[in-house]
Amino acid sequence: MSSRQSPKQNLQRVEQQLKAIPEGRPQLVVLPEAFSCFGAGDRAQLAMAEPYGDGPVQQRLSELARQYNVYLIGGTLPIYAGERFAAASICFGPDGTQLARYDKIHLFDVDVADNTKEYRESKWTRPGEQVVTVDCGFAVVGMAVCYDVRFPEMFKALRQAGADIIVLPTAFTQVTGEAHWHTLVKARAIEQQVYMVAPAQFGEHENGRKTYGHSLIVDPWGQIQAEKATGEGAISAEFDLAKVQQIRQQMPVAKQTRFKVSLTQ
Numbered sequence: 001m002s003s004r005q006s007p008k009q010n011l012q013r014v015e016q017q018l019k020a021i022p023e024g025r026p027q028l029v030v031l032p033e034a035f036s037c038f039g040a041g042d043r044a045q046l047a048m049a050e051p052y053g054d055g056p057v058q059q060r061l062s063e064l065a066r067q068y069n070v071y072l073i074g075g076t077l078p079i080y081a082g083e084r085f086a087a088a089s090i091c092f093g094p095d096g097t098q099l100a101r102y103d104k105i106h107l108f109d110v111d112v113a114d115n116t117k118e119y120r121e122s123k124w125t126r127p128g129e130q131v132v133t134v135d136c137g138f139a140v141v142g143m144a145v146c147y148d149v150r151f152p153e154m155f156k157a158l159r160q161a162g163a164d165i166i167v168l169p170t171a172f173t174q175v176t177g178e179a180h181w182h183t184l185v186k187a188r189a190i191e192q193q194v195y196m197v198a199p200a201q202f203g204e205h206e207n208g209r210k211t212y213g214h215s216l217i218v219d220p221w222g223q224i225q226a227e228k229a230t231g232e233g234a235i236s237a238e239f240d241l242a243k244v245q246q247i248r249q250q251m252p253v254a255k256q257t258r259f260k261v262s263l264t265q
């Protein structure tokens with residue numbers, strides 16, 4: 001997506017994409033980070049933040065999940081969390097119920113050589129503290145967001161919690177995306193032997209921020225199954241559980257590790 005500031009407009013674009021999906025497939029649809037209001041200032045996002053479980057964006061996502069009979073993950077949307085908001089990724093089931101909420105854990109407090117220069121996400125966003133998986137029936141799905149991709153220990157925790165697919169809604173900067181995006185997404189897929197589903201924001205947004213695009217679906221062998229380099233639109237790929245099991249059996253890295261990592265979950 002190349003999201004604008006208005007949630008209403010962005011949700012209309014989501015519905016256009018859902019309409020274009022062939023009947024009966026797919027089972028899981030993932031929207032990018034900040035799909036509902038990218039480019040709105042942080043203060044505006046705080047004002048737009050909905051209480052969890054209640055609000056127009058969540059209500060519309062619930063209706064869309066039911067109408068199109070899909071598990072639908074709303075990349076992130078601002079959820080009310082006191083003085084700051086949570087960048088929450090919310091999963092709805094095909095019956096419209098909210099199944100899981102993941103609050104972005106690693107916040108993008110980084111200096112980048114672009115026209116934004118200084119990213120200080122934690123100023124307005126309250127970080128999550130919990131790793132989250134959701135059982136989507138055909139697979140256990142691990143939830144991560146954007147900058148999380150640079151923290152492999154989190155992906156290990158998701159795999160240990162049973163994830164076969166990890167979703168990564170994203171709004172990578174143009175500069176860091178060009179340098180690192182494909183490598184990071186492939187690396188996380190190969191290391192944890194999971195499918196990575198990584199929908200991205202693309203283009204120039206109303207706040208002047210430029211995002212890299214290149215939505216990706218990568219299989220557990222690190223092969224790109226689908227990619228959308230530029231523009232808006234949906235990509236899809238088949239989830240092959242037999243392939244996941246075969247790769248894990250033939251190369252049992254999860255069992256062969258010789259480092260003890262203690263995890264807080």
Ligand SMILES: O=C(O)CCC(=O)C(=O)O
Nearest residue numbers: 108146147171172173176
């Ligand atoms: O890790 C990066 O390079 C980009 C991350 C990012 O843009 C974000 O988390 O919003």
